[in-house]
Amino acid sequence: MDASQKKLTEANLTVGYVAKRSGVKVSTLHFYETKHLIRSWRNNGNQRRYKPDVLRRVAVIKAAQAMGITLDEIKNTLATLPDNRTPTKQDWSALSKHWQAQLDEQITHMQRLRDRVDGCIGCGCLSLKSCPIYNKDDHLGDKESGAVLLNSELILV
Amino acid sequence: MDASQKKLTEANLTVGYVAKRSGVKVSTLHFYETKHLIRSWRNNGNQRRYKPDVLRRVAVIKAAQAMGITLDEIKNTLATLPDNRTPTKQDWSALSKHWQAQLDEQITHMQRLRDRVDGCIGCGCLSLKSCPIYNKDDHLGDKESGAVLLNSELILV
DNA sequence: AGTTGACCTCAATATAACTTGAGGTTTTAA
DNA sequence: TTAAAACCTCAAGTTATATTGAGGTCAACT
Numbered sequence: 001m002d003a004s005q006k007k008l009t010e011a012n013l014t015v016g017y018v019a020k021r022s023g024v025k026v027s028t029l030h031f032y033e034t035k036h037l038i039r040s041w042r043n044n045g046n047q048r049r050y051k052p053d054v055l056r057r058v059a060v061i062k063a064a065q066a067m068g069i070t071l072d073e074i075k076n077t078l079a080t081l082p083d084n085r086t087p088t089k090q091d092w093s094a095l096s097k098h099w100q101a102q103l104d105e106q107i108t109h110m111q112r113l114r115d116r117v118d119g120c121i122g123c124g125c126l127s128l129k130s131c132p133i134y135n136k137d138d139h140l141g142d143k144e145s146g147a148v149l150l151n152s153e154l155i156l157v
Numbered sequence: 158m159d160a161s162q163k164k165l166t167e168a169n170l171t172v173g174y175v176a177k178r179s180g181v182k183v184s185t186l187h188f189y190e191t192k193h194l195i196r197s198w199r200n201n202g203n204q205r206r207y208k209p210d211v212l213r214r215v216a217v218i219k220a221a222q223a224m225g226i227t228l229d230e231i232k233n234t235l236a237t238l239p240d241n242r243t244p245t246k247q248d249w250s251a252l253s254k255h256w257q258a259q260l261d262e263q264i265t266h267m268q269r270l271r272d273r274v275d276g277c278i279g280c281g282c283l284s285l286k287s288c289p290i291y292n293k294d295d296h297l298g299d300k301e302s303g304a305v306l307l308n309s310e311l312i313l314v
Numbered sequence: 315a316g317t318t319g320a321c322c323t324c325a326a327t328a329t330a331a332c333t334t335g336a337g338g339t340t341t342t343a344a
Numbered sequence: 345t346t347a348a349a350a351c352c353t354c355a356a357g358t359t360a361t362a363t364t365g366a367g368g369t370c371a372a373c374t
Contacts (some may be wrong), residue, residue: 014350014351015350015351016349016350016351025332025333026350026351027332027333027334028331028332028333030352030353031331031332031333035331043340044340045339045340045341045351045352046339046340046351046352047339047340047341047350047351047352048351048352065331068225070330070331071330071331072330171320171321172320172321173319173320173321182362182363183320183321184362184363184364185361185362185363187322187323188361188362188363192361200370201370202321202322202369202370202371203321203322203369203370204320204321204322204369204370204371205321205322222361227360227361228360228361229360
């Protein structure tokens with residue numbers, strides 16, 4: 001029985017093992033702990049020990065980050081997981097739905113943005129009178145030529 | 158003729174005007190200038206003056222940032238604009254194509270990620286033997302239960 | 315001509331998300 | 345049993361992207 005097997009059957013993982021398995025540095029795990037994204041307890045020698053579900057938590061954190069979600073938001077969402085017991089299939093599933101909705105939103109936002117970029121930057125009209133997009137839906141008080149960004153929506157005027 | 162009209166017909170804009178029109182702070186324009194994202198010249202009193210196309214540049218910078226593109230990458234792309242003359246419709250259009258491709262890539266990435274999250278986190282199997290997704294496409298050497306993130310692809314094992 | 319608002323520079327501060335390093339302890343394994 | 349590897353804490357450093365403030369100048373209106 002090798003070291004990692006032993007750790008796994010005992011279900012208390014060392015920080016080095018978790019780092020290796022989850023692909024993050026030990027310092028990152030320390031950092032996440034100070035941010036209350038993960039938890040550990042200590043052995044007699046004051047070393048951290050983790051339950052195996054920390055691996056899933058870290059994977060979820062990384063996936064959420066890849067979606068552009070901040071650690072603070074991630075912490076809030078992870079907080080919806082049960083405190084007293086190991087998360088179940090249903091718990092993770094609920095989380096998944098949450099991320100999924102967020103991703104859908106982002107994708108939609110990106111698509112709108114892409115279309116705007118296509119329409120407005122691509123248009124390249126460079127002046128108010130000749131901009132078909134601007135002339136189609138005119139709602140800016142200021143009629144000078146130029147460009148503005150309103151609420152993350154690109155508008156060239 | 159009010160102040161902004163005067164500035165526009167003279168085609169040299171003050172930093173305050175550009176800030177107001179583009180929706181960023183004066184300090185941000187200073188900052189962008191140190192990063193070579195925008196340019197200005199100085200009047201007799203050492204104050205910045207801008208050509209009107211700076212408004213479009215700033216709008217493009219903001220739009221690109223909203224896509225998750227870094228200022229460094231934006232600078233590189235903006236560098237493809239002509240140095241010697243004011244960008245034309247064709248110039249901006251080329252830029253647009255560049256962003257659009259990037260956005261398409263990101264959207265695809267997000268969609269794949271969402272599907273993974275749906276499939277893998279949502280699956281919630283919590284163990285190797287029962288994970289249909291893992292069992293379908295098994296390419297990890299390590300067969301212990303847990304979770305890893307490989308190349309931004311979420312994989313639970 | 316004088317006051318007020320806009321501008322200037324440069325240094326410091328802010329936030330997120332980590333990383334690095336120093337100095338010391340614990341665990342593991344030959 | 346002892347040396348190496350892994351761990352500990354705490355402070356400082358890092359990168360990106362700005363923002364704020366101090367101390368001083370310039371421009372615009374009355």
